[in-house]
Amino acid sequence: ELENQYAPSRWVIRMGAEEALRTYKQIGIEATRKARDTCRSQLHVPYGDGDGEKMDIYFPDQASEALPFFVFFHGGYWQSGSKDESAFMVNPLTAQGVAVVIVAYDIAPKGTLDQMVDQVARSVAFVEKRYPSNKGIYLCGHSAGAHLAAMVLLTNWTKHGVTPNLRGFFLVSGVYDLQPLVFTSQNAPLLMTLEDAQRNSPQRHLEVAQAQPVDPACPVLVAVGQHDSPEFHRQSREFQQALCRGGWRASFEELRDVDHFEIIENLTQKDDALTQIILKTILQEF
Numbered sequence: 470e471l472e473n474q475y476a477p478s479r480w481v482i483r484m485g486a487e488e489a490l491r492t493y494k495q496i497g498i499e500a501t502r503k504a505r506d507t508c509r510s511q512l513h514v515p516y517g518d519g520d521g522e523k524m525d526i527y528f529p530d531q532a533s534e535a536l537p538f539f540v541f542f543h544g545g546y547w548q549s550g551s552k553d554e555s556a557f558m559v560n561p562l563t564a565q566g567v568a569v570v571i572v573a574y575d576i577a578p579k580g581t582l583d584q585m586v587d588q589v590a591r592s593v594a595f596v597e598k599r600y601p602s603n604k605g606i607y608l609c610g611h612s613a614g615a616h617l618a619a620m621v622l623l624t625n626w627t628k629h630g631v632t633p634n635l636r637g638f639f640l641v642s643g644v645y646d647l648q649p650l651v652f653t654s655q656n657a658p659l660l661m662t663l664e665d666a667q668r669n670s671p672q673r674h675l676e677v678a679q680a681q682p683v684d685p686a687c688p689v690l691v692a693v694g695q696h697d698s699p700e701f702h703r704q705s706r707e708f709q710q711a712l713c714r715g716g717w718r719a720s721f722e723e724l725r726d727v728d729h730f731e732i733i734e735n736l737t738q739k740d741d742a743l744t745q746i747i748l749k750t751i752l753q754e755f
C-alpha cells in the first residue's frame with residue numbers, strides 16, 4: 470500500500486504511468502529549449518565547488534538586478550530529473566519581470582539527502598550574495614524538490630554568512646515526512662535509514678523545534694493536485710497545519726483537475742491557475 474501511495478505516476482488518470490513520466494520529461498525538455506532560445510540567460514553558473522553545484526539563471530528583458538527571483542528545485546524522488554529539463558515556468562514568469570533560477574543538485578546515488586539539503590540552501594545563499602539588490606527571493610519546489618524547499622524554509626542561516634531575502638514559498642505536491650519512504654522501493658538508491666529520514670523531515674522539525682519564521686509575513690503556499698494520492702494530500706495538509714502552528718502564514722490549495730505531473734507541466738502556461746497564484750504573490754509583494 471505504501472509503495473502505491475508513493476508512486477505518483479500510478480495515480481495519473483489521463484494516460485498510463487510510463488507515458489505520464491515520458492510526457493513530463495518531454496514537456497520539460499521542450500520548455501527548457503524554448504527558454505534558452507528566447508531568454509537572456511546565464512547557464513551552468515557554479516554556486517559551489519562541486520561538479521553538480523550549478524544553476525541556470527533566466528532574465529526578463531529589462532536589464533536590472535533589482536528583480537524578484539523565483540528559484541526552482543526539480544522533483545524526481547532525489548534520484549532523477551535535472552535542471553536541463555525543468556525550466557517549465559521560465560517564459561510566463563520572465564514575461565512579467567521575474568528572474569527564474571533552476572537549480573541542479575547531486576541526486577542519488579551520487580548525493581545523499583543531507584548533501585542535497587545543504588546544496589539547495591547554499592544555492593539560495595548564493596543568489597542572495599550575487600544579487601543583493603533583489604526584490605525578494607521566492608522558492609518553489611516540486612515533489613522531492615518541495616521537500617528540499619521546505620528544508621530551506623527551516624534553515625538556520627548563521628553558517629551561510631547571509632540571510633536570504635526570502636519573500637515566499639510555493640511547495641507543490643511535496644513530501645514532508647520522509648519516514649514512510651524508507652519502506653518503499655524509492656529508497657533503494659537513497660539508502661535512507663530511519664534516522665536519516667527523521668533528520669531530513671521538515672514535518673518533524675516543525676513539530677519538535679518550533680523554528681520561528683524569520684519573517685512571519687512571508688507567505689507559504691502548500692499545493693497539491695486533485696489527482697495526487699491520498700498520502701500526498703495528507704502530507705500537504707499536515708505540513709500546512711504544522712506551519713500555521715509554528716507561526717507561518719501558510720495556506721493550502723488543492724488544484725483542480727491536475728495530477729502530480731500536470732501541476733508542473735501547466736506552469737508553461739500563463740493562464741494556468743498556479744502560474745496566476747505565483748505571479749499575484751510575487752507582483753503584489755514586489
Ligand SMILES: N[C@@H](CC(=O)c1ccccc1NC=O)C(=O)O
Nearest residue numbers: 476477478479544545546612613
Ligand atoms: N518513479 C516515480 C517518479 C516520480 O515520483 C517523479 C518523477 C518526476 C518528477 C517528480 C517525481 N516525484 C517526486 O519527486 C513515479 O512512479 O512516479
